[in-house]
Amino acid sequence: MRPIASHPLFLAALLALPAAHAAPTALAGLGGGVCTAAGVNDSGAATGQCRSAAGDFLPTYWAAGSSVALPLRGLELDGPCEALGIARDGQIAGNCELGEQGERLPVVWRAPSLPSALPEVLNGRTGDDRAAAVAINAAGAVVGISTSPGGKDVPVIWKSGQTAATSLPVPGTLPPLLTPVTECRVMALDSAATPAAVGSCDLRQGGVVAVRWTANALGGYSVTMLPGVPGGSGCIATAINAAGYIAGTCEDAVGDMAAVRWRPTLGAPALLRGLPRDAAAGQQVFAADIGASGLVVGNYIAGDGRSRSFVWAPADAPANEDALDLGLLGGSQAYARQIADNGRILGMTDTAQGAQIAFSWTPTNEMQDLGTLGGHTNLPAAMSANGAWIVGVSTDSAGHRRAYRIGPSKNAAAARADTAAASEGISEGGYPSFELINPMPACSDKDSRCSTWINNGFCSSTFYTVAQKAQYCAASCRLCGK
Known part of the structure; x- marks a missing residue:
C-alpha cells in the first residue's frame, strides 16, 4: 500500500x-457489577445493558453529560429486554419479551430519560406472527425482520415515528412468476427518517447479489440489484x-x-x-x-x-x-x-x-x-x-x-x-x-516522510497540484519561492 x-x-x-479524545470514563451500573454498551449518539447519550442487583440484565440509558445508569422499562415488570442502539434525538430501539411464552417484540423507547415510560411496540406485517428489531439509524428509523406463520423472514423498516412495518421487496420478476431470489437481509440504513437500505439477497441458483432499497411514491419501497x-x-x-x-x-x-x-x-x-x-x-x-x-x-x-x-x-x-x-x-x-x-x-x-x-x-x-x-x-x-x-x-x-x-x-x-x-x-x-488552508512556508517540509514520498513519484506526478506538493514537501520538491 x-x-x-x-x-x-x-x-x-x-x-x-x-x-x-479523552481517556475512557466508566459508566455506572445497576448494582450487578456488569454492563455492556451498545450505542452512542452525537450528544454523548448512550445505551446498553446492565445486570441488576437481582441478577437480571436490563436495557440501560446513560444521558449525555451523566454516567448515572437509568434502567428502561420492559413491556412487563422486570421483563427481559435488549437495547440495540440510540438515535440522534435519544430514541432507543430494542426487543422485549412479553407473556409466559416469552414472545419477543420489537420496541422503541421514545423518551428513555423517563424510566417509568413504557416502550412502544413496533408491529410486524399484517398476518405475520412475530417480528424483531435489528438496528436504529440516526433519525430514529428501525430495521428488522417480520416472520410469517410458516417461518419465512422478510426484512422490514419502521420509518421514524411509525409503528407500522414497511416490507422490503425481493428483486426479480413480478408474481406469480418465480423470483430468482430466495431470501434477503439488510446490512445498513442511511441517516434519513425514511431511509434507503442496502444489503444482499441469496440467489435461487446459488450465489448472492447486492441490493439497494429506496422509498417510492406509493409509501413502500423499491429494490434494485x-x-x-x-x-x-x-x-x-x-x-x-x-x-x-x-x-x-x-x-x-x-x-x-x-x-x-x-x-x-x-x-x-x-x-x-x-x-x-x-x-x-x-x-x-x-x-x-x-x-x-x-x-x-x-x-x-x-x-x-x-x-x-x-x-x-x-x-x-x-x-x-x-x-x-x-x-x-x-x-x-x-x-x-x-x-x-x-x-x-x-x-x-x-x-x-x-x-x-x-x-x-x-x-x-x-x-x-x-x-x-x-x-x-x-x-x-x-x-x-x-x-x-x-x-x-x-x-x-x-x-x-x-x-x-x-x-x-x-x-x-x-x-x-x-x-x-x-x-x-x-x-x-x-x-x-x-x-488547502494556511500552506506551510516555502522551503520547508511539513512531514518527515517526504523523502519516502518523493521516491514514490509524489513530486513528479501530475496527479497532485503544485499547491499540494508545496503544502507538505516544499523543500524536497524544490518549490522554494514558487
Missing part, C-alpha cells in the same frame, strides 16, 4: 482534523452514506474478494486493487463502512493470514485505486469497524502481549490506543456519527468488565465545529474539497 501522501484525498482529509464485477459470482453491500454512495465486497472472476464502492447511479463499482495479490491465498479485501465524504474503511487478509485494516478514497480510476494500511500497535492484526462523518476510524487491534484494545485512527494521529479503565482489554462497541463519542467495554484494575464512554477532550462546541469543517466542500463525487 502507498504512504498517506500518495492520494490527494488523504491530503484534503488532513485539513479537517477531528477533536482528540447492484452490478457486480465482470466474471464475478456475487456481491454484498455493507454500508451507505447520506449522499447515496455504497460500500461492499464482490468476488471477482478468479475468486478473489475485492472491496467496492458504488455511486448513487449504480454503475459499475470502483474496485480496490491496491493490495498485493498472494498467488497462493488470493486477494481477500472486505469493506466495512463508508463515511460521509466517501472514504471507505475495511479489512484485508495479509500475507501472514492475519487481518489488517485500511482506508480507501475511491478515485474511479482503476490504475489509481489504492488504500492506506492503518498500521498496528505492537500486535499482529487489526479490525476496522466504523468511520465517522469527520473521518475518524474506530476498530480493534492487539498488543505485543496479546491484549485486545480499541483504536482510533485519523490522518494526523494515525492509530492511537484508546486506553482502558485500568485493566488490559478494551472492546469498542460503537462511535457516534460525528466521531465525538465512543462507547465500549473495558476491564478495570480488578479484571471486571465495565461499560465506558470516551468523549472529546475539548468542549462540545469545538467538537461540533470540527465535524462541520470535515463536512464542508462535499463535491458531486462525495469527497472533501482540495482547497
